[in-house]
Amino acid sequence: MTDELRRGRASLAFSFLVQGVTFALLVTRIPAIQDQYGISDGLLPVFLAAVPILAGVGSVGTEWLVKRVPPSRVLRWAQPVVLLALLGVGAGDALWQVAVALGAFGLSVGALDASMNMLGVSLQRAYGRSIMLGFHAAYSLGGIAGASIAWAGAHWDLSLFVSYLPVVVVLLPAALVGSWWYVDAGGGVAGGAGDAGEGKGGPVVFKLLLPLCLVMTVAYIGDSTVSNWSAKYLQDVLGSSEEVSTVPYNVYMVMTLLGRGLGDLGVRRFGAVAVVRAGSVVAALGFAVVAVAPGAWTGILGFTVLGLGLCVIVPQTFAAAGRLFPGASDAAVARLNVFNYVGFLIGSPLVGALGDAWNYRGAMLVPMVLVLVTLLYARSFAPGADRYGDGHERPRTADVGRGSNGL
Helix, strand or coil: HHHHHHHHHHHHHHHHHHHHHHHHHHHCCHHHHHHCCCCCCCHHHHHHHHHHHHHHHHHHHHHHHHCCCCHHHHHHHHHHHHHHEEEEEEHCCCCCHHHHHHHHHHHHHHHHHHHHHHHHHHHHHHHHCCCHHHHHHHHHHHHHHHHHHHHHHHHHHCCHHHHHHHHHHHHHHHHHHHHHHHEEEEHCCCCCCCCCCHCHHHHHHHEEEEEEHHHHHHHHHHHHHHHHHHHHHHCCCCCCCHHHHHHHHHHHHHHHHHHHHHHHHHHHHHCCCHHHHHHHHHHHHHHHHHHHCCCCHHHHHHHHHHHHHHHHHHHHHHHHHHHHHCCHHHHHHHHHHHHHHHHHHHHHHHHHHHHHHHCCCHHHHHHHHHHHHHHHHHHHCCCCCCCCCCCCCCCCCCCCCCCCCCC
8 A cells, every 4th residue: 555545534534534533523412402402302303303404415415516627625624614613502592593503513424434435435446446435434533533522511510612622622623634645546645636436437227226225225324313312311210310311322322333344354254244233133133132131331332332333334345335336436425424314313213213103212123123124135235236227246357367356
């Protein structure tokens, strides 16, 4: 590997880490945001749904944008906007102010997620081996840091603005500096000519991408259940304190860090199909434990198991899209990323509605069943998976001799 690729990998991993911190600081303080702005329980799902809708718009816009500028440039400017939007969430006191801040957060996070994963897929292709899980492990590490900062803010009863300001002051300039070492497809650095190379050519056939879109959706239904409802579930159903209610997301992120840190090795050794299947079964087990938990600490155990299983699915779905459309990976990733937000859009209101109409324990069984749908589509993660519509797998020329992960 060249030094340019190594620097590109490190800088992109740092971007994933920053986004993990930012997102965790938002979702783990949802009860505090609700209190600060006087958002009712009935209105809260509307706010939670608006963010992924706007993020989907941002992701679609990014597919169009990267035809004109490289993904590295989109990521360079989207990340500071996300950080500033987070600060805006903590700074206001009126509903219109939090609506504007969350709107900016949603649009910019869609562009950030899409461009970040575009760069990850192209770097994995350049490396010739599975490294995508490592980027998402950095995101998990950031999530742990963000959830820990959120815990400290809740413990010392700090305002949201006071909790968020030091984070933004430190991470925003660091992210801007690191962005100069991003590497686009074809090995072009962020400050170079900006050709996105092989990531731009060729069509994306949605019918072939659809199985991965379904997997992405159910994975994010599960993930959004944790990020949007774990704190509230522990407080309202299992009777924990606000301080303890920040713990599930933290331990969930710890286990995603562990699972993703080892996941690339698992993919190289056993293949993506086996890793995704195992992750689906473990994630379903975690949801089952959460649903029957008699107390807060058993619930936390369930979220711990859930994180270990669910963590491998999303990175491998992006990687599979890159394999499926090697000549149009940017477009494939952007379209697939929309289903990240479809999952959030479905998952958060679905769990909330079922919790209100039935009970929150029963609501946890729905993502448990849905995540098992991944087992039906696991073959889509195989190298050279069926692009021909006849049920047979044929390795592409580019896949020959590249090992079990096909990259």
